[in-house]
Structure formats: C-alpha cells, structure tokens
Amino acid sequence: VEIGRIMILDVLLNNFDRFPLIWDNAGNLENVLFSDTPEGNVYAIDQAIYPVSKLLQQNYDKYIGKVKTLVDDIIAEDWKVTADSPIAKVRDSIKQWTNFDLTDTHMQFIRRGILQAICDVIAKLDPASVQK
Secondary structure, three states: OHHHHHHHHHHHHOOOOOOOOOOOOOOOHHHEEEOOOOOOOEEEOOOOOOOOOHHHHHHHHHHHHHHHHHHHHHHOOOOOOOOOOHHHHHHHHHHHHHOOOOOHHHHHHHHHHHHHHHHHHHHHOOHHHOOO
C-alpha cells in the first residue's frame, strides 16, 4: 500500500526518478528503503520537485495525458495489470532492481495505495480553487 502512496506523491511532484509509473525510464529503487520489520514500512528518499508548466505546453499536455491514463487505468472496475498498463512498468522495475516477482495480490495492494492517495488528495482540494 505504501508503495502506491509514494507513487502518487511522485506523480504530484513530477519526481520521475524513483518509479517509472508515468515516465519513460527504468526507475531508481535506490530511492526507496524497505524495512525488515514486521510492519514492512517503505520509505521514500531523495525527493525532487519538477514543476510542470503551461509555458511548455507540449510537455504539460504530455504530463497531463499520462496522469489521465494512469487514473483511468487504476479506477477501472475490471482492473488488472496488463503489459501496457502504467503500473506494469513499476512491476517490471521492481523485478529488475530486486529480482522479486510481484504477484497479482501485491499489485492489488499497490493499487489500493494509489487509490487511497488519490482520494486523500481530492479530499484536501478546495473545490473553489480547482479549475477543470
């Protein structure tokens, strides 16, 4: 669940270095610490903020398009990981970096974290200040 929450933080910050969720890279799991405690906490380190501005309209449109694709994929009622779903790149990156195969159950937990984080962000938005 925590991995999914970190992914949404990265999407909001446009921090492309950690998980390849909406970015075209292999990710950098050296920026994630996994505890070996029974709770199995996950810690994000080395955050970066890369603003997305309409001043660079092409980059802005590409970013917004990838975020919309992610949200549409994650909220789908019949959700499952497919080769072209954004979260598949994360699964493959974790395999590459850790040699650990995530099961469908693992992926459901990550999805749950993504959904929780999206709901948390929406709950904190001021409707009067949000533009469509």
